[in-house]
Amino acid sequence: MGDGRQQNDRTSVWARTALAGPRFDSLRGAVRADAVVIGAGYTGLCCALDLAERGHKAVVLEARELGWGGSGRNAGQWLPGWAGRTPQSVADEFGAERGRALNRFNLAASQTLPGFVESLGIAAELDRSGILMVAHTPKRFAALRRAFEDWLELGGDVTLIGRGDVGGFLATSRYFGGLLFGDGGMINPLAYARGLARSARAAGARIFARSPAIRISRERDRWRVETPDGSVTAYFLALCTNAYTGDLWPTLGRSFYRLRVAMIASEGLAEGGRGFMPAGVPFADTRALWPFGGRLTSDGRFVASVLPHSSRRASPAVLARGFDARFRRVFPGRAPPRWSQSWCGDLCVVPNRIPRLYCLGPGAMAAMGYSGAGIALGTALGRELARCLVGDVALDGPVPVLHPHPAPFARTMPWLFRHAIAPVARMAERIF
Numbered sequence: 001m002g003d004g005r006q007q008n009d010r011t012s013v014w015a016r017t018a019l020a021g022p023r024f025d026s027l028r029g030a031v032r033a034d035a036v037v038i039g040a041g042y043t044g045l046c047c048a049l050d051l052a053e054r055g056h057k058a059v060v061l062e063a064r065e066l067g068w069g070g071s072g073r074n075a076g077q078w079l080p081g082w083a084g085r086t087p088q089s090v091a092d093e094f095g096a097e098r099g100r101a102l103n104r105f106n107l108a109a110s111q112t113l114p115g116f117v118e119s120l121g122i123a124a125e126l127d128r129s130g131i132l133m134v135a136h137t138p139k140r141f142a143a144l145r146r147a148f149e150d151w152l153e154l155g156g157d158v159t160l161i162g163r164g165d166v167g168g169f170l171a172t173s174r175y176f177g178g179l180l181f182g183d184g185g186m187i188n189p190l191a192y193a194r195g196l197a198r199s200a201r202a203a204g205a206r207i208f209a210r211s212p213a214i215r216i217s218r219e220r221d222r223w224r225v226e227t228p229d230g231s232v233t234a235y236f237l238a239l240c241t242n243a244y245t246g247d248l249w250p251t252l253g254r255s256f257y258r259l260r261v262a263m264i265a266s267e268g269l270a271e272g273g274r275g276f277m278p279a280g281v282p283f284a285d286t287r288a289l290w291p292f293g294g295r296l297t298s299d300g301r302f303v304a305s306v307l308p309h310s311s312r313r314a315s316p317a318v319l320a321r322g323f324d325a326r327f328r329r330v331f332p333g334r335a336p337p338r339w340s341q342s343w344c345g346d347l348c349v350v351p352n353r354i355p356r357l358y359c360l361g362p363g364a365m366a367a368m369g370y371s372g373a374g375i376a377l378g379t380a381l382g383r384e385l386a387r388c389l390v391g392d393v394a395l396d397g398p399v400p401v402l403h404p405h406p407a408p409f410a411r412t413m414p415w416l417f418r419h420a421i422a423p424v425a426r427m428a429e430r431i432f
């Protein structure tokens with residue numbers, strides 16, 4: 001199981017603003033089920049919900065509390081798109097037909113998310129105002145124009161924003177234009193995870209918190225998962241542990257880069273932040289090393305993801321130094337927000353940044369690798385995982401189905417990112 005000491009989960013803005021979660025017991029004794037799902041983030045909860053809706057007895061085991069992982073810590077912004085990749089690069093890698101199917105899977109994940117959340121009656125501050133990408137150089141604006149054409153052709157709700165119109169979104173003249181993703185938006189991420197847990201339970205799934213899976217074995221035609229005080233035996237096994245997989249399934253735990261990201265949240269802003277974000281639309285710029293951007297919350301705070309610090313005790317103000325320097329350059333004459341909270345979380349980044357399903361054995365699969373874009377994709381892939389497990393869809397869908405294999409330098413890369421790449425990028429933030 002992943003190490004949680006440094007996670008600061010109680011200091012997240014979402015822990016203060018999300019509706020209290022339902023209370024779940026920990027597992028005691030032996031339980032039999034059709035499927036056992038490990039991990040209660042979006043992927044595991046959507047998988048369990050789908051299984052339960054199809055009449056399968058599903059049991060969810062969560063090591064800590066519901067939404068403890070990335071699902072309760074993220075920035076709460078979803079949009080169609082792959083982390084750092086364009087639809088064209090996906091088509092180049094997978095071929096025109098498969099690449100198109102993958103891009104459409106991604107787009108559909110974003111387009112269906114609001115309806116899905118609403119159909120479950122989850123109160124999670126859903127906001128469909130879109131997400132704006134802004135170009136920090138003319139070359140990047142040309143790239144946004146190409147992305148605009150790609151997403152438009154795929155059926156996306158995208159609008160190219162000329163340089164003169166950026167001011168309607170951001171009180172700055174620093175950017176060369178933008179691309180507004182109308183299929184994106186904002187959500188309170190922890191409230192969403194908690195709502196999913198309620199829905200999965202209402203559909204019949206049994207959920208156990210504070211019940212880490214510590215051993216997995218095969219007994220005749222079933223999987224047996226042990227926790228400190230109990231066990232579950234089931235025909236199907238779904239591993240939905242994402243960046244926090246650890247050594248539970250060693251080949252899976254080495255198949256990705258576990259990269260730490262820090263989050264900062266401000267005190268409530270004057271005018272709810274509309275002074276510098278008049279439309280209230282979340283934004284990110286096109287800087288490759290670390291984009292500048294963020295979102296407002298329903299109670300008028302600003303939330304941004306920033307580079308991690310090598311010290312675990314870095315205060316919100318220290319974490320925000322690079323961000324503040326950029327804020328002053330982008331919004332001259334305005335003071336940066338006053339930061340009051342910080343927390344961090346781990347991304348599960350796979351080398352090609354395309355999420356995947358893994359075959360682990362008979363009736364056993366995992367879904368992971370969202371590489372920082374898992375709100376919509378985790379929701380969609382969790383449900384896809386359920387269908388693949390029980391054989392309702394073939395395994396040749398758009399999402400790659402692989403056997404886990406180690407990512408190159410899987411252990412070294414997170415260290416390098418935190419102790420070498422992040423400090424250099426932080427210095428660059430303060431200069432450029």
Ligand SMILES: Cc1cc2nc3c(=O)[nH]c(=O)nc-3n(C[C@H](O)[C@H](O)[C@H](O)COP(=O)(O)OP(=O)(O)OC[C@H]3O[C@@H](n4cnc5c(N)ncnc54)[C@H](O)[C@@H]3O)c2cc1C
Pocket residue numbers: 001002038039040041042043044061062063064065066067068069070071072073074075076077078079211212213214240241242243244245246248261262263305344345346347367368370371372373374375376378
């Ligand atoms: C700081 C940060 C910001 C992000 N921002 C965004 C964003 O704005 N937009 C976006 O789309 N995505 C974002 N992401 C990514 C997104 O949060 C994740 O991709 C998504 O939450 C993954 O969901 P999941 O259910 O697969 O995994 P998780 O939510 O991480 O859940 C995995 C769960 O498995 C549990 N677990 C692990 N081991 C065991 C075990 N042995 N037994 C039982 N349980 C176990 C963990 O406790 C955890 O609760 C961000 C991520 C981070 C960390």
